Amino acid sequence: METIVSTPAVFLDESYELGQIVLNSDVYAHYINTRAFLEQDEEAQLLIKQFIQKKEDYEEVERFGKYHPDYSRLTKEIRSVKREVDQNETIATFKKAEKELEQLLNDISAEIAGMISSTIKVPTGNPFFDQMSCGGGCGSGGSCGCS
Numbered sequence: 001m002e003t004i005v006s007t008p009a010v011f012l013d014e015s016y017e018l019g020q021i022v023l024n025s026d027v028y029a030h031y032i033n034t035r036a037f038l039e040q041d042e043e044a045q046l047l048i049k050q051f052i053q054k055k056e057d058y059e060e061v062e063r064f065g066k067y068h069p070d071y072s073r074l075t076k077e078i079r080s081v082k083r084e085v086d087q088n089e090t091i092a093t094f095k096k097a098e099k100e101l102e103q104l105l106n107d108i109s110a111e112i113a114g115m116i117s118s119t120i121k122v123p124t125g126n127p128f129f130d131q132m133s134c135g136g137g138c139g140s141g142g143s144c145g146c147s
Contacts, residue, residue, distance in 0.1 A: 018108070027097075027104045034097040037090060044090040051085050054078045 022028055038044055058078045061068045085091055106122070113120040 022104065022108070025104065027100050031097045031101045034090075034094040038094040041090040044088050047081070047085050047088055047091070051078075051081045054081050 054074065054077055057070075058074045061070050061074050065071065110122045113122045
């Protein structure tokens with residue numbers, strides 16, 4: 001592995017270049033397009049607003065748990081609205097594009113961290129799955145059996 005020696009100015013220039021590469025990527029373009037489509041989809045926006053309102057109502061009631069008189073009703077309602085949100089094609093497409101962009105950024109972060117040291121912890125999403133798959137997030141330097 002080669003040692004990276006860089007001045008702050010060079011580091012900033014290279015960081016900017018990497019950012020531009022991400023901004024010019026197909027993954028980012030797809031994310032931007034799906035986000036714009038989501039923002040223009042009135043049905044999807046209505047579902048999102050309904051979900052946010054139900055979530056706020058649920059959080060208020062959740063403080064008291066099952067002892068609150070509206071707990072069961074709100075629990076069913078939030079699950080129903082969440083199901084509608086998850087089944088909306090526009091929202092699902094956006095979530096998929098968002099995950100793809102997140103994966104690209106996670107891969108870049110892991111690659112940069114790996115160039116510096118194999119023991120650097122890199123958050124790559126869900127810590128439970130990172131530990132199971134050793135996808136670069138365990139930070140144990142290989143002692144867990146990952147390579």
